[in-house]
Each structure stands twice: as C-alpha cells, then as structure tokens.
Amino acid sequence: MTDTIVSAEPEDHSAKIIVEKPTAHVALIRFDRPDKKNAFHSSMIIELGRILAEFNTDDSVRCVVLTGGETCFAAGADIKEMIAFGPANVANSPARVSAWRAIEQFEKPLIAAVNGMAFGAGCELALVCDIIVAGSNALFGQPEVKIGGMPGDGGSQRLPRKLPPNVASYLLMTGEPIDANRAMQFGLVLEIHEPSETIARAVAIATSISERAPAAIRAIKACIATAVGATAENGLTFERDAITALTETEDSKEGMRAFAEKRAPNFVGR
Numbered sequence: 312m313t314d315t316i317v318s319a320e321p322e323d324h325s326a327k328i329i330v331e332k333p334t335a336h337v338a339l340i341r342f343d344r345p346d347k348k349n350a351f352h353s354s355m356i357i358e359l360g361r362i363l364a365e366f367n368t369d370d371s372v373r374c375v376v377l378t379g380g381e382t383c384f385a386a387g388a389d390i391k392e393m394i395a396f397g398p399a400n401v402a403n404s405p406a407r408v409s410a411w412r413a414i415e416q417f418e419k420p421l422i423a424a425v426n427g428m429a430f431g432a433g434c435e436l437a438l439v440c441d442i443i444v445a446g447s448n449a450l451f452g453q454p455e456v457k458i459g460g461m462p463g464d465g466g467s468q469r470l471p472r473k474l475p476p477n478v479a480s481y482l483l484m485t486g487e488p489i490d491a492n493r494a495m496q497f498g499l500v501l502e503i504h505e506p507s508e509t510i511a512r513a514v515a516i517a518t519s520i521s522e523r524a525p526a527a528i529r530a531i532k533a534c535i536a537t538a539v540g541a542t543a544e545n546g547l548t549f550e551r552d553a554i555t556a557l558t559e560t561e562d563s564k565e566g567m568r569a570f571a572e573k574r575a576p577n578f579v580g581r
Contacts (some may be wrong), residue, residue, distance in 0.1 A: 315430045325358035333514045336373040336521035338366060341380065348386035349379040351432045352572060353407045357465075360410025373521035373528070375417070377514045378424035378439065379433070381506045385397030387431025387454070397560050399558040402463030405550055411464055415439050419528050420520050424513035425449045426506040429579070430488065435462060438469035444513040445491040451499065458576060459566025470480065472501055472539060501524035 324344065331339040339363065342349040364374040379385050393401055401407065414421075414436070423429075423437040426446035434451050437443055453466045461467060467546070470479035474497050482489065494500040504512050520528060555561050562578045569576035 321346070324352040324354045326350075327355055328358045328362065330362060333376075334367050334518045334521070337514055337517040338372045338374075339376045339378065339510070339514060341411045342376055342385055343380075345380070345383070347389070348428065349433065350386050350389045350390040351436075352392055352403060353401060356414075356432070357406050357410040357519070360413035361531065366454060367418050367453050372419065373525050374420045374517040375425055376422045376510070376517050377436065378510050378513065379426065381426050381446070381509070382448075383427035384425045384429040384449070385431075385433025385436065386428050387433055390570060396572055397565075398460055398463055399560050400565070401553040403555060408465075415465070417503045418532065419525075420517070420528060420532060422513045424510045425451075425491075425500075426509050428452075428488075430454055430465075431462070432464045435464040435466045435469060437467065438473050441535075442501050442513075442516060443494075444509055444516065445494060445500040446509040447491055447503055448506050449491040449494070449500070449503075449574065451482070451490075451494050453482050454486040454488070454510040456484060457486040457566075458570045459557075459560070459562040459564075459578060534554070 327340045327342060327344040327349075329343050331341065333339050338494055339361065342351075342355070344350065344352075344355070363375065388401070391551055420442070421440040422442045422444065424438040424444050424446075425437055427448050428450050429437045429450045430450070431454060436452065453462050454472065455461050455463075455466075456526060467483060470482060473479075474482070478489075481487070489497075491500055491503045495503055502512065562576075565578060566576045
C-alpha cells in the first residue's frame with residue numbers, strides 16, 4: 312500500500328503493532344500503545360493491513376490472533392488525529408480505507424482476544440474477526456454518537472450483521488457499551504475467561520484451527536462470508552459518504568470541540 316496517509320503526529324505509530332509467533336502456524340498480533348489505551352492512529356491500521364496482506368501469502372501462518380493485552384483491546388480511533396484533520400478526512404483516507412479492506416478480506420481465520428475496552432475502531436476491528444474470545448472485563452461499544460459522530464470504519468454495517476438489529480441500534484444510537492456477558496448472550500462472543508487467560512485460550516483455538524487443512528479453512532471462511540453477507544462494499548461506501556456529510560454539521564464540530572475541551576457537548580440539532 313503506497314497511498315499517502317493522514318497523520319496527526321510526526322512519529323510513525325506502526326511500531327505499536329507487534330507480531331509474535333506463539334505456535335508453529337499461529338501469529339499473534341498485539342497492539343502496544345498503552346498510554347493511549349491502544350487508540351488506533353491511521354499508521355497502526357495501515358500497518359495491520361500490510362501485515363495481514365503479507366500473511367495471506369505466507370503458508371507458515373494459518374490463523375491470526377489479535378489482542379491489545381490483558382487490560383484493553385483498543386479504545387477507538389486516535390481522537391487527536393480526528394480533531395486535527397476531521398473524522399471524514401481520516402476515515403476516507405485512501406490508505407486507511409485500503410487497509411480496512413485488506414483486513415476484512417483476509418482469507419485466513421482471525422480471532423480477537425478482547426480484554427477491557429473494545430470501543431469505536433477497536434469494536435469495529437473485533438467485528439471483522441471470525442471468532443471473539445472475551446475476558447470477563449470486556450466491553451464492546453460504538454461511542455461516536457456521544458460527540459456528535461458516527462462509526463467511520465464499518466461499525467454501522469458490521470454491527471447489524473453480528474447482532475440483532477435492535478441491539479445494534481442501541482449501541483449505535485446511545486453510544487453505550489455492552490459487557491462480555493450480554494455480548495455472549497447475543498452471540499457476538501464465543502467464550503468468556505479471566506483476563507489473564509483470554510489470550511492463551513484464543514491461541515489454543517487458533518492452534519486447533521491451524522491443524523486443519525488450510526485450503527478447507529479458507530474455503531469455509533469464504534462460504535461463511537457469502538452466507539451472512541459480510542462483504543458489504545456498497546454499505547461501507549454509504550457509511551463513508553454519511554460521515555463526510557455529518558462532519559459538516561454544527562453538532563459534529565461542537566462534539567469535537569467539547570471532547571478536546573473536556574466538557575459536555577451542547578448539541579443544537581443542526
């Protein structure tokens with residue numbers, strides 16, 4: 312991917328995406344930005360897309376686990392970047408869009424080991440995964456509406472495909488999260504474990520999958536995606552257009568200002 316990306320900071324945060332190899336055919340990708348609760352700067356999303364694109368053709372990798380560690384999966388997008396360049400400009404950055412496409416079109420199984428917050432872009436990334444293993448401290452949410460925004464990395468399209476529509480509406484329209492137990496009741500989460508055990512359990516599932524025939528696993532994943540309508544390019548395009556229009560509203564600008572000024576927003580309805 313060679314597109315120019317939007318960057319709010321001079322440093323490159325791609326180094327915050329760390330790859331480990333816990334077993335022969337399993338890759339563990341860890342987000343390591345604890346001071347920002349693993350908030351996804353565009354450079355991190357682009358690096359993740361690059362790594363997964365490489366793994367698509369790497370026969371030694373048969374399954375991938377994504378995690379942020381024991382305390383936090385990812386708190387969302389980098390709000391500093393959003394404030395600096397605008398949510399629409401960041402969400403619609405060609406390199407970011409291309410990276411999300413690479414993540415969603417990854418041909419091999421993705422397992423999310425979610426502890427703590429999976430908010431905003433963190434929740435959207437978990438939704439892309441084939442299986443979610445959650446810690447008892449896990450929370451899933453799309454809080455963008457609280458600051459006058461909306462999901463910009465696919466949340467409005469993926470939540471209704473993973474959850475009952477009324478539950479998706481609740482998360483998207485209130486901005487309030489659901490905990491691991493409720494997420495499991497709705498079928499979003501496969502299993503719940505103590506936070507110290509979540510990653511190991513996800514790796515164990517990934518190892519079991521990696522022992523099956525790789526071609527069969529890829530074919531099964533493709534069939535599941537077709538069956539549930541996971542490929543929603545038109546919907547994602549609609550979402551990107553919607554966030555572009557929303558960014559121009561007074562309420563959206565007020566929400567960003569309020570967040571930066573650490574106060575409650577005063578929405579006026581336009």
